[in-house]
Amino acid sequence: GAGVSQSPSNKVTEKGKDVELRCDPISGHTALYWYRQSLGQGLEFLIYFQGNSAPDKSGLPSDRFSAERTGGSVSTLTIQRTQQEDSAVYLCASSPTGGTEAFFGQGTRLTVV
Amino acid sequence: TQLLEQSPQFLSIQEGENLTVYCNSSSVFSSLQWYRQEPGEGPVLLVTVVTGGEVKKLKRLTFQFGDARKDSSLHITAAQPGDTGLYLCAGILTGNQFYFGTGTSLTVIP
Known part of the structure; x- marks a missing residue:
């Protein structure tokens, strides 16, 4: 595709349910990043994938959060047993190689009720 | 704690005024970027600065990288009014990780 695609664009879930957020990066981009953004705030780093290397998971806030990237392309961020504090916009970005321009998707707005 | 602190956090000005946004850290970055984000969209890259002391101009926007590569403006x-949005700086350390700043929300009133 022409850009980074994220789905769903909006997700409302009940507290305690699991959710999966999907990211389709730009074809050929080796680096993929997940960030979390609270309303009008900066971006909180979650996880970084680079090629076939082990991902940098240092930003994941708890063991309820996990992510995988299959075949070096599509990535899924999973949040188990969601809590109200998980409500935020989750942004995915890809980059041709790590540390160059980051191209962002439009994000998934997650609301936990 | 954020690696990059931006100031001010919020800024509301009249059309035609000048403004400066600051991005500060105690870390040294290999390069630094500025992004602008509009509501409902992801951030979009405005500029990358690489060399300490570097100044780049993009029409009415001027970006500067500090001599020690720890800060930017x-x-x-x-x-x-079209400048309205959330401005984010992002520093790149070795390992190619982007570290985003706390953000500055700018509103330009017509």
């Missing part, structure tokens, strides 16, 4: 001359 964004100056907008004669702000327009």
Whole structure:
């Protein structure tokens, strides 16, 4: 595709349910990043994938959060047993190689009720 | 704690005024970027600065990288309503990880 695609664009879930957020990066981009953004705030780093290397998971806030990237392309961020504090916009970005321009998707707005 | 602190956090100005946004850290970055984000969209890259002391101009926007590569500033001359948005700096350390700043929300009033 022409850009980074994220789905769903909006997700409302009940507290305690699991959710999966999907990211389709730009074809050929080796680096993929997940960030979390609270309303009008900066971006909180979650996880970084680079090629076939082990991902940098240092930003994941708890063991309820996990992510995988299959075949070096599509990535899924999973949040188990969601809590109200998980409500935020989750942004995915890809980059041709790590540390160059980051191209962002439009994000998934997650609301936990 | 955030690696990059931006100031001010919020800024509301009249059309035609000038403004400066600051991005500060105690870490040294290999390069630094500025992004602008509009509501409902992801951030979009404005500029990358690499060399300490570097100054780049993009129309009415002037970006400067500090001599020690720990800080940066964004100056907008004669702000327009179209400049409204969230401005984010992002520093790149070794390992190619982007570290984003706390953000500056700019509103330009017509």
